[in-house]
Amino acid sequence: MSDLLERLRGRGWRVTSQRRVVAEVLDGDHVHLTADEVHARAAHLLPEISRATVYNTLGEMVSLGEVMEVSTDGRAKRYDPNAHHPHQHLVCSHCGAIRDVHPSGDPLADLPQEQRFGFTVSQVEVTYRGLCPTCA
Amino acid sequence: MSDLLERLRGRGWRVTSQRRVVAEVLDGDHVHLTADEVHARAAHLLPEISRATVYNTLGEMVSLGEVMEVSTDGRAKRYDPNAHHPHQHLVCSHCGAIRDVHPSGDPLADLPQEQRFGFTVSQVEVTYRGLCPTCA
DNA sequence: TCCTACGATGGACGCTGTCCAGGTCAAGAA
């Protein structure tokens, strides 16, 4: 986990106890927590941590490219620490479970030039939706 | 436009003046209004219409599959009347402009079986991001 | 014309996220 902390420290980030617990909470694979969930888990480790700090810290991690922001449901944004490995998301339409997936091929290549309307396209987000084994 | 109204009437929908103006506001191509924008335009045609009614009506149109819900920015959802022609979206990262686009190929086919983790995948949403000609 | 169930209203409420003034502290310097 301190991978993330080490990288951030290397970028001149001041490491505080608040930032450390947020980084700890975000450790792991297939982690897609909302800001509120991050706050709840962080508060378990450091009871006085404020909501504003969690939002600020997450925002900074996103700016630094160390964490991805994902919004799969139009409600709260979710934070995905797996930002260094390009991937897409598979979401259960019923229970909201999320998995990281790696489609074959380059989704960007599927958009023909004449369908780009002069845009300089630089990024593609793909969300696959369906039912997970438990909900099906 | 009353395409939409006719289809809804055919499904036993009671047609009221409120529902009619919401359907009128949503008429056209490349229309991606937020609920609030729909409300503002509807109120121009029918000043007393309430916000709750607009939300209810949009929600019903979505349930009936006549309108698509799109959330491209993590803020307000947008409503796309072009629900009967499968398409994806191209979004300007700077000004938020949205275009309907039609990628070549079937994005669903790009997700190998072993990447589906037992999910029954039924739908794919693709959002292309970049800069529009004006913002570039 | 009358009835009635469905629809509309608007105000309260909840969730998500942002902002700000003031207090606190990490980390470098001596």
Next chain:
DNA sequence: TTCTTGACCTGGACAGCGTCCATCGTAGGA
């Protein structure tokens, strides 16, 4: 170790988006 300072944290107010609910209005059938 102590000092200094600017970056950081806090808690609360506030704003945007969306939902809920009790009540009133009305479309459409009898």
